[in-house]
Amino acid sequence: MQELINRAKELLADGTVARVLGWKAGDLPYNPEPAYFETAEALEDFVYNGFCGANLSKYMIEASKMEGKTMVCLKPCDTYSFMQLIKEHRVDREKAYIAGVGCKGKLDIEKIRARGIRGIESIEGAELTDDAETLKIQTIYGEKSLAYADGMLERCHVCKGKEHVIFDEQIGESKETKDAERFGEVERIESLSPEEKFSYFQSELGKCIRCNACRNVCPACSCRKCVFDSNKFDSSQKANVDSFEEKMFHIIRAFHVAGRCTDCGECSRVCPQGIPLHLFNRKFIKDIDELYGEYQAGADIDSKAPLTDYTFEDAEPSIVGKRG
Amino acid sequence: MPLEKKEFKPKIVAFCCNWCSYAGADLAGSSRLTYPADVKIIRVPCSCRVNPMFILRAFEKGADGVIMCGCHPGDCHYSTGNYYARRRMTLLFSMLDYIGVESGRTRVEWVSAAEGVKFSETMNSFVEKIYSLGENVRLGDLRCKN
Numbered sequence: 001m002q003e004l005i006n007r008a009k010e011l012l013a014d015g016t017v018a019r020v021l022g023w024k025a026g027d028l029p030y031n032p033e034p035a036y037f038e039t040a041e042a043l044e045d046f047v048y049n050g051f052c053g054a055n056l057s058k059y060m061i062e063a064s065k066m067e068g069k070t071m072v073c074l075k076p077c078d079t080y081s082f083m084q085l086i087k088e089h090r091v092d093r094e095k096a097y098i099a100g101v102g103c104k105g106k107l108d109i110e111k112i113r114a115r116g117i118r119g120i121e122s123i124e125g126a127e128l129t130d131d132a133e134t135l136k137i138q139t140i141y142g143e144k145s146l147a148y149a150d151g152m153l154e155r156c157h158v159c160k161g162k163e164h165v166i167f168d169e170q171i172g173e174s175k176e177t178k179d180a181e182r183f184g185e186v187e188r189i190e191s192l193s194p195e196e197k198f199s200y201f202q203s204e205l206g207k208c209i210r211c212n213a214c215r216n217v218c219p220a221c222s223c224r225k226c227v228f229d230s231n232k233f234d235s236s237q238k239a240n241v242d243s244f245e246e247k248m249f250h251i252i253r254a255f256h257v258a259g260r261c262t263d264c265g266e267c268s269r270v271c272p273q274g275i276p277l278h279l280f281n282r283k284f285i286k287d288i289d290e291l292y293g294e295y296q297a298g299a300d301i302d303s304k305a306p307l308t309d310y311t312f313e314d315a316e317p318s319i320v321g322k323r324g
Numbered sequence: 325m326p327l328e329k330k331e332f333k334p335k336i337v338a339f340c341c342n343w344c345s346y347a348g349a350d351l352a353g354s355s356r357l358t359y360p361a362d363v364k365i366i367r368v369p370c371s372c373r374v375n376p377m378f379i380l381r382a383f384e385k386g387a388d389g390v391i392m393c394g395c396h397p398g399d400c401h402y403s404t405g406n407y408y409a410r411r412r413m414t415l416l417f418s419m420l421d422y423i424g425v426e427s428g429r430t431r432v433e434w435v436s437a438a439e440g441v442k443f444s445e446t447m448n449s450f451v452e453k454i455y456s457l458g459e460n461v462r463l464g465d466l467r468c469k470n
Contacts, residue, residue, distance in 0.1 A: 190422065198424025198462050227377075244384045244463055248377070251419055255376050258415055280419070287418050292411070307415075310407035312397060317414040321427035 001048045001128055004073065004101060004171050009040045011071050017097050018068025021059055023052045029123050030109045034059060036070075048073065048172075050126030050135075053106040053153060055266050057082040057091070058219040064092040072096050075103040076174065077155070079164045080262040080298030081219035086166075087301055088260070090222050100164035102172030104132035105148065105156040110274060112137070112151045117144050128172050149179065155265030155278065158182040165299060182263075183286050185279060205246040207273040210239045214267035214277050220257040220297075227252070254280035259288060259306040262298040291315045334388040334454040336363045338447070339378065341371045343401040344436045345393030351440030359447035362454075363391075370394070371432075372405030376416045379430070383463035389429045389454040393443070396434040406434070425462050428453050 008020045024035035024045045032047045034054050055078045063070040074082055079100060085091040107126060112135075119140035125148065126135060135151055137144045149157075158181070162174035181187075189197060215221050215228065228249065240246045254261075254277075263285060267277040288295055288306045292314070295306050340346040346367045352359065368374055371394025382390045392413060400406045410432070417430040433446045 186422075194421075194424045194426050194462075196424075197422065201423045244380075247423060247463065248380045248384070251380065251416075251423070252377060255416060255419070283419060283422050284415055287415055291414065307408070307411055310404065310411060312407075314397075314407065314410055315414060317410060317417050317430075317432040320414065320417045320421050320430070 001046075004048055004099065004128075005043050005046050007099065007169070007171060008037070008043055008046070008071060011097065012038075012040060012043075016069060017071040018066070019063075019070050020046070021056050021063060021070050021072040022046050023048060023054065023073075029120060030107070030112075036063075048101060048128055050104070050107040050128075050132070050148075051109070053108075053266075053269050055081055055217075055219055055264050057085055058217070058222065060085065060091045060096055061222055064090075064095045066095075069095055069097050071099055073099050073101045074164070074167070075101055075106075076162045076164050077103075077160055077262070077264050079166050080160065080296070081264050082298070083166050083301060084260060084262055084298035085219060085222070087298070088222075098164075098167045098169075100167030100170040102128060102170070102174040103162060103177075104128065104173075104175040105152045105159070105177035107135075107148075107151045108153040108269070111153075112146060115146060115150065117146065132175055149177070152177065153265065153269060154276070155263070155268070160263070160296070183282065185276070186282050186286050189279065201247065202243060204275050205250060206243065207275055208240060208246045208250070209273060210246075210249065211272060213270045213272065215253055217266045217270045218253075218257060218261075219264065219266070220260045220262070221253070227256075250277065250280055254284060257281065258284040259295070259308070260297050261285065262296070291319070332455070332459055334362045334451060334459075335386055336360075336389045336391065336447075336451060336454060337382040337387045338363050338365045339368050339371070339374050339390070339392045340365050340435075341373075341394040341401075341406075342367055342369050344395035344399065344434075345371075345443065347437035348393070348435040348439050348443040351437065352443045353440075355440045357440055357444035359444045360451040362451055363447050370400065370402055370405040371409040372400075372402070374409060374413070376412065379413075379416060379420075380463065383425070383460060386460075386464055388457070388460040389431070389450060391431045391433065391446070391450050393433050393435045393446070396436055399436065420463075423462075425460070426457055428457050429460060 011017045020037040023032040025047045030051045037043050057078050122138045124136040132148045135146045156177045159178040261281045292306045394406045421427040435443045
């Protein structure tokens with residue numbers, strides 16, 4: 001972290017960048033928040049640790065309109081989102097100085113809480129510099145410890161790899177965290193009966209409060225005007241009225257980013273209700289991979305997105321029933 | 325008064341493209357071929373006009389099955405519309421299957437303006453399928469049910 005701060009100070013001092021986009025310490029040990037830093041003094045609050053899960057690439061849409069360059073800290077998976085945004089002409093590559101920061105897996109405070117660890121005062125072992133094996137958590141009930149991997153976000157267990165696809169400079173080291181099958185959960189749901197599938201999604205989506213956090217955080221969801229904000233559309237700006245609206249919102253949200261979603265997992269991370277929203281996006285990714293060839297959004301700059309492309313021999317929609 | 329169970333009459337929405345399938349339906353009519361009156365046809369300029377929201381809304385408003393008909397791949401009036409529609413509908417129908425709406429309730433058929441017979445056969449078999457699946461209770465707004 002100190003290396004990153006020093007580098008940021010250098011770049012600010014020599015005028016290469018006008019501001020730094022990173023994370024600032026929150027009021028609790030586990031809630032750093034995205035922030036701009038414009039002076040060396042402000043950088044005193046800069047943090048980068050295991051809780052910095054936020055994908056900063058979407059902030060670059062706004063930062064691309066500002067005067068001067070912005071140094072943006074992107075984790076390996078965030079660089080996919082950034083590449084996708086460049087491809088869609090939503091960010092200006094010239095306005096960004098990309099610091100590819102290392103990643104050893106990011107932590108999910110809800111997973112830690114689910115282990116019965118409450119009243120957290122401080123957390124040790126979530127720094128970028130250590131080996132990220134165990135967390136020592138000081139709580140008001142005494143010291144607890146937890147294996148780092150047990151507190152990790154779901155997306156880190158199915159990590160795309162620790163290579164930055166785009167960067168100006170790489171800072172800090174990474175550690176491989178992949179230990180699960182990416183489509184494992186999707187396959188489990190696919191094998192259920194229609195009744196079971198429906199009751200599973202009914203119970204998950206029934207928790208949705210339509211806070212729109214999943215939409216607002218999504219780097220692929222970057223339309224200036226969103227269909228869900230249109231006042232001609234009767235489900236805008238309000239809670240779901242019935243179970244249909246819950247499902248419609250999530251199906252359409254995932255459909256609008258199908259083929260552009262890099263599977264960064266931000267939707268699930270920010271959901272205040274803990275709905276596994278990535279399961280929708282991942283279902284589309286799985287189908288696209290199976291039917292139209294493997295495709296990773298944001299992996300390169302010139303490939304065509306699957307839904308803007310076609311071939312004469314594409315699978316017929318009846319394949320859905322045949323696959324069983 | 326005892327509650328009587330109403331006989332199941334399916335509601336089926338068919339999105340038909342203006343250039344092929346709607347003309348195919350016309351031909352089925354003028355050739356005096358029959359298909360069930362449960363099918364409600366909505367004419368769209370091209371199969372590519374069908375927004376995923378249309379399909380979901382149809383289910384919301386009480387449809388028990390939704391079918392989309394367009395020109396055969398390669399024959400689109402606008403050259404490529406049905407290719408895009410084909411990919412979209414495949415993904416959408418797969419998603420509907422994933423959340424528990426049986427894959428039999430959704431179908432895509434390519435019907436040309438010369439295929440009145442195919443139109444009538446498709447609709448007959450689709451309606452039969454919906455009869456066997458019964459009422460759609462999964463995606464409907466319950467207020468829209470009779």
